[in-house]
Amino acid sequence: MDSRLGGVAVTIKDVARLAGVSASSVCRTLAAPDDVRPDTRERVQRAVAELGYYPNRAARGLITGRTGNLGLIVPDIANPFFPDIIKAAEARARELDYAVFLADTDEDPAAEMGLIRAMSKQVDGFLLVSARCSDEELRSVYDDMPVVVVQRCVRHVPAVTFDDHDGIRQAVGHLATLGHRRVAYVAGPRTSWSNKERQRILRSTTSAAGIELVDTGHAAPTLDGGTAVADLVLATRATAVMAFNDMMALGLLRRFRALGVDVPGDISVVGFDDIPLAELVDPPLTTISLAKQRVGRAGVDMLIGLLDGRLDRAPRTILPTQLTVRASTGPARRD
Amino acid sequence: MDSRLGGVAVTIKDVARLAGVSASSVCRTLAAPDDVRPDTRERVQRAVAELGYYPNRAARGLITGRTGNLGLIVPDIANPFFPDIIKAAEARARELDYAVFLADTDEDPAAEMGLIRAMSKQVDGFLLVSARCSDEELRSVYDDMPVVVVQRCVRHVPAVTFDDHDGIRQAVGHLATLGHRRVAYVAGPRTSWSNKERQRILRSTTSAAGIELVDTGHAAPTLDGGTAVADLVLATRATAVMAFNDMMALGLLRRFRALGVDVPGDISVVGFDDIPLAELVDPPLTTISLAKQRVGRAGVDMLIGLLDGRLDRAPRTILPTQLTVRASTGPARRD
DNA sequence: TTGAAAGCGGTACCAC
DNA sequence: GTGGTACCGCTTTCAA
Numbered sequence: 001m002d003s004r005l006g007g008v009a010v011t012i013k014d015v016a017r018l019a020g021v022s023a024s025s026v027c028r029t030l031a032a033p034d035d036v037r038p039d040t041r042e043r044v045q046r047a048v049a050e051l052g053y054y055p056n057r058a059a060r061g062l063i064t065g066r067t068g069n070l071g072l073i074v075p076d077i078a079n080p081f082f083p084d085i086i087k088a089a090e091a092r093a094r095e096l097d098y099a100v101f102l103a104d105t106d107e108d109p110a111a112e113m114g115l116i117r118a119m120s121k122q123v124d125g126f127l128l129v130s131a132r133c134s135d136e137e138l139r140s141v142y143d144d145m146p147v148v149v150v151q152r153c154v155r156h157v158p159a160v161t162f163d164d165h166d167g168i169r170q171a172v173g174h175l176a177t178l179g180h181r182r183v184a185y186v187a188g189p190r191t192s193w194s195n196k197e198r199q200r201i202l203r204s205t206t207s208a209a210g211i212e213l214v215d216t217g218h219a220a221p222t223l224d225g226g227t228a229v230a231d232l233v234l235a236t237r238a239t240a241v242m243a244f245n246d247m248m249a250l251g252l253l254r255r256f257r258a259l260g261v262d263v264p265g266d267i268s269v270v271g272f273d274d275i276p277l278a279e280l281v282d283p284p285l286t287t288i289s290l291a292k293q294r295v296g297r298a299g300v301d302m303l304i305g306l307l308d309g310r311l312d313r314a315p316r317t318i319l320p321t322q323l324t325v326r327a328s329t330g331p332a333r334r335d
Numbered sequence: 336m337d338s339r340l341g342g343v344a345v346t347i348k349d350v351a352r353l354a355g356v357s358a359s360s361v362c363r364t365l366a367a368p369d370d371v372r373p374d375t376r377e378r379v380q381r382a383v384a385e386l387g388y389y390p391n392r393a394a395r396g397l398i399t400g401r402t403g404n405l406g407l408i409v410p411d412i413a414n415p416f417f418p419d420i421i422k423a424a425e426a427r428a429r430e431l432d433y434a435v436f437l438a439d440t441d442e443d444p445a446a447e448m449g450l451i452r453a454m455s456k457q458v459d460g461f462l463l464v465s466a467r468c469s470d471e472e473l474r475s476v477y478d479d480m481p482v483v484v485v486q487r488c489v490r491h492v493p494a495v496t497f498d499d500h501d502g503i504r505q506a507v508g509h510l511a512t513l514g515h516r517r518v519a520y521v522a523g524p525r526t527s528w529s530n531k532e533r534q535r536i537l538r539s540t541t542s543a544a545g546i547e548l549v550d551t552g553h554a555a556p557t558l559d560g561g562t563a564v565a566d567l568v569l570a571t572r573a574t575a576v577m578a579f580n581d582m583m584a585l586g587l588l589r590r591f592r593a594l595g596v597d598v599p600g601d602i603s604v605v606g607f608d609d610i611p612l613a614e615l616v617d618p619p620l621t622t623i624s625l626a627k628q629r630v631g632r633a634g635v636d637m638l639i640g641l642l643d644g645r646l647d648r649a650p651r652t653i654l655p656t657q658l659t660v661r662a663s664t665g666p667a668r669r670d
Numbered sequence: 671t672t673g674a675a676a677g678c679g680g681t682a683c684c685a686c
Numbered sequence: 687g688t689g690g691t692a693c694c695g696c697t698t699t700c701a702a
Contacts, residue, residue, distance in 0.1 A: 009479070011679055022689045027681060037687060056456040058393035058402070059679035062694040067393070069457075078418035078611070083439075086412055090439055094446075099453045102437040104418075104425055111429075118434045121391040121695090122404075122457060144344070223611065250615060276413075276558065280585060282617030346695055357673045362697060372671060394695035397678045456679090 010051045019047035030055065057099075058122065069099050070303060071123035073115060075130050077104045079221065079247055080275040081292070085129060085150070088296025096304055098124075107220070109133045109191055116141055124307050127299045128152075132191040146306040150299050152193040158306060160299045160317045164194065165201050167288035167321030171242065171270050172205045174286075174323055179332035180240040180268065184214045184233045186252065188221040188244030195221075195244050198272070202242065214238050219248065226251020230259070239267060239332040246271035246278050246287055253281060253328070264330030274324055284326035291319040345386045354382035365390065392434075393457065404434050405638060406458035408450060410465050412439045414556065414582055415610040416627070420464060420485070423631025431639055433459075442555070444468045444526055451476055459642050462634045463487075467526040481641040483634050487528040493641060495634045495652045499529065502623035502656030503536045506577065506605050509621075509658055511544045514667035515575040515603065519549045519568050521587065523556040523579030530556075530579050533607065537577065549573050554583065561586020565594070574602060574667040581606035581613050581622055588616060588663070599665030609659055618662035626654040 016023045021040060029036050029044040036044070047053070061067035070093055074082045090100045101123055105112040109132040116126065125146035131138060135154045141147055148158045175183060185202055188195040195218075206213040214236045219225035226248035233241050233252065243249035249271030256263055263269055263283055271278060274289035298317045305311040351358045356375060364371050364379040371379070382388070396402035405428055409417045425435045436458055440447040444467040451461065460481035466473060470489045476482055483493045510518060520537055523530040530553075541548040549571045554560035561583030568576050568587065578584035584606030591598055598604055598618055606613060609624035633652045640646040 009679095012681095013679085023680080024682090024689055024691095025687085028688085031681085035687075040687080054452050054455070056397075056679050057453070058457050059397055059694090060681070062391075062394055062397065062679080062696090063681045065694085068453075077412055077421055078415070080413070080415065083413035087439060087441065091441075099450070100438065102439075103435065104422060104437075106422065106426075115434070117389055118392070118403075120389075122393050223615075254615060277612055277615070280558075280589060280612070281615055344695095347697095348695080358696080359673055359698085360671085363672085366697085370671080375671080391695055394678090395697070397680095397695080398697045400678085 010053045012053070012055070014051055015044065015047045015053045018051060019043040061122070066124050066307075067122055068097065069101055069123040070300065071116070071119045071126040072100050072102045073105060073112060073126060073128050073131070074102070075105050075107045075112075075132055076222070077102075079245070080277060081245065081247075081273040082129065084276075084292045085296040085299075088293055089127060089300050090296075092297040092300040093304075096300070098300075098304065105132065107132060107189060109137075113137055120145065125303045127303055129299075130192060130194060132189065146303060148299050148303045148306070150295055153197075156314045158302055158311070158314045158316070160295055160302060160319065162194075162290045162295070162321050163318050164198055164288075164321060165205075167272075167290075167323055168198065168201045168205055170323035171286075171288055172202070172209050172211065174325060174329065175240050175268065175270070176209045176211060178240075178268065178330060180211060181332065182212045182214060182236075182238045182240075184216050184236050184238035184241040186216050186226065186229050186233060186241060186243040186248055187218045188225075188248065190218050192221070192244075198244065221245050222247050223251040223254070227255045230255030234259070234261065234267070237335070239335075240270065240329065241267060242270040242272070244272060246273045246275045246285060249285055249287065249328075250277065250281055253283075253285070263328050266333055268329040268332070270329060278324075279326060283328045286326045286329040287324055289322050289324045291321070294319055345388045347388070347390070349386055350379065350382045350388045353386065354378040396457070401459050401642075402457055403432065404436055404458040405635065406451070406454045406461040407435050407437045408440060408447060408461060408463050408466070409437070410440050410442045410447075410467055411557070412437075414580070415612060416580065416582075416608040417464065419611075419627045420631040420634075423628055424462060424635050425631075427632040427635040428639075431635070433635075433639065440467065442467060442524060444472075448472055455480065460638045462638055464634075465527060465529060467524065481638060483638045483641070485630055485634050488532075491649045493637055493646070493649045493651070495630055495637060495654065497529075497625045497630070497656050498653050499533055499623075499656060500536050500540075502607075502625075502658055503533065503540055505658035506621075506623055507537070507540045507544050507546065509660060509664065510575050510603065510605070511546060513575075513603065513665060515546065516667065517547045517549060517571075517573045517575075519551050519571050519573035519576040521551050521561065521564050521568060521576060521578040521583055522553045523560075523583065525553050527556070527579075533579065551576075556580050557582050558586040558589070562590045565590030569594075569596065569602070572670070574670075575605065575664065576602060577605040577607070579607060581608045581610045581620060584620055584622065584663075585612065585616055588618075588620070598663050601668055603664040603667070605664060613659075614661060621661045621664040622659055624657050624659045626656070629654050 103115045129150040271287035274287045278285040438450045464485040606622035609622045613620040
């Protein structure tokens with residue numbers, strides 16, 4: 001009763017030999033237990049248990065074209081926004097008996113394509129979260145294998161996105177009510193679809209609310225990125241600032257604190273994502289919450305639906321967003 | 336000049352056909368370009384480029400026994416301690432032309448073994464960070480394939496660990512200097528080797544410093560875990576508390592704030608890991624910093640050394656730790 | 671220097 | 687119901 005992973009490497013032949021049957025029967029017992037005679041099944045199952053046999057997925061994939069693996073690619077695991085999505089995706093995949101291969105691109109579009117290429121034959125499909133590569137590239141990947149993009153829209157490519165419009169509308173309304181008339185937007189990566197989207201929505205929403213939107217240019221969507229543009233934000237004399245994501249917003253808070261700038265007294269700060277830290281910092285961050293628990297699950301379900309041929313065309317799922325008001329926003333300061 | 340991933344699936348045969356050579360020659364051109372005649376090489380390389388051929392690593396692994404993939408398993412990617420390690424490991428692996436397959440076990444020892452099993456034939460070795468499984472299980476995995484454990488010691492298994500003793504000594508000295516005589520320890524998972532280790536070291540170090548160590552029992556190594564034991568900590572009437580890791584320490588801070596308990600006025604808090612958030616919260620957290628940038632790199636180097644047969648026996652690397660004093664620790668309150 | 675053939679671990683198909 | 691055989695994509699002898 002050796003339950004180790006396989007003493008060196010147990011193959012289907014070892015099982016067949018021990019059970020006194022052919023490899024075909026072992027295979028069949030595993031795939032369709034009802035198609036073999038009970039006593040055969042039992043002998044095989046005993047042998048499998050005894051040897052600790054576990055089929056080689058890579059070899060199986062070679063012939064079936066299915067590996068039982070999903071590729072999950074994110075720009076930056078250090079951004080606490082992604083772990084929630086990742087964990088939900090992994091959990092859902094596990095339920096459906098898929099393994100998840102995860103990779104981090106470090107926000108680098110080139111690394112992204114490299115990883116996709118390296119993984120491509122070892123997974124059945126990809127879940128690309130906030131992919132930074134071009135539409136062209138994305139579509140070319142989709143030509144070859146099932147892909148679901150998260151937080152991005154590309155024609156003909158299945159996608160799970162957030163209804164950014166709703167959250168932004170709430171946030172802008174909130175700021176307008178507090179008397180803000182000049183709001184800065186700290187943009188994220190130029191290559192980020194959601195950054196463009198948020199910027200676009202923000203422009204129309206603020207102008208509708210009679211708010212002037214000031215642009216402070218792009219920065220890395222990280223703590224340091226936020227910290228780096230903080231001075232620029234102050235220079236705009238905006239009374240409130242919205243950041244592309246919470247990490248940037250936290251970076252702003254850090255720098256503001258260092259400068260003795262009071263939040264929200266001197267300036268209000270709004271983030272995006274509602275990462276777990278948002279409520280821990282001082283002051284707790286007002287931010288736009290996304291249904292991130294659901295996105296991982298929805299993405300995996302869509303991907304596997306695609307694999308199973310249950311879905312055709314390019315399905316779309318849109319998940320809700322909502323403003324969560326905390327202490328980092330307050331009445332506009334009077335100049 | 337189709338640079339897509341492979342129009343459906345480019346195999347070595349397609350390349351061979353287009354180049355007018357045999358599959359063997361294609362293979363040889365890729366593996367040892369000098370072993371083929373220049374004109375053959377050129378024809379093959381042109382065909383490879385034209386078709387966007389990329390060898391199927393899984394198929395290759397089947398015969399060579401090497402997949403070019405490394406498995407990286409961590410208990411919880413949502414704990415900001417791990418992303419730094421992961422990113423360093425990925426970067427180093429990429430340099431050495433390996434891909435990393437990452438998985439999160441959700442702190443579940445059973446999931447850990449399941450993942451290892453699912454991945455085992457698809458990777459050349461494992462980097463197991465803070466593995467929660469038993470020594471037995473770990474050794475049985477190591478029987479089958481190269482493994483490097485991080486933040487854990489198991490006889491005969493290669494390991495990269497932190498010199499916890501040094502950091503703890505500094506922390507205890509720091510607290511002693513501040514007049515603390517009664518310190519609580521909030522333990523992490525029962526299955527965590529480093530928790531046991533830290534607890535052990537803490538016991539001897541505090542007793543040597545004339546400090547009474549109070550145990551508050553185990554909790555999940557997360558924000559919520561820390562929050563959950565905060566009341567218990569206060570009940571011990573300790574003037575300082577050390578947590579198994581920063582996430583737990585942040586959980587304590589959160590609850591203390593909710594209760595109106597002043598840190599460090601009423602109680603000092605010390606964490607472990609020095610995650611990026613530690614300095615962002617209020618008050619910034621005093622914590623024991625680990626050389627985490629180095630650990631991912633060292634782990635990968637050791638693992639690949641093992642794979643290449645450059646290392647034998649069970650190598651050990653021990654990385655430094657150091658107390659980082661911030662505002663969450665102060666003089667002991669007088670009772 | 672090159673190509674044919676065998677085989678890695680599995681699965682699918684087809685006789686029996 | 688079962689076993690033989692071919693083959694997935696690739697590498698590695700081994701002869702030519």
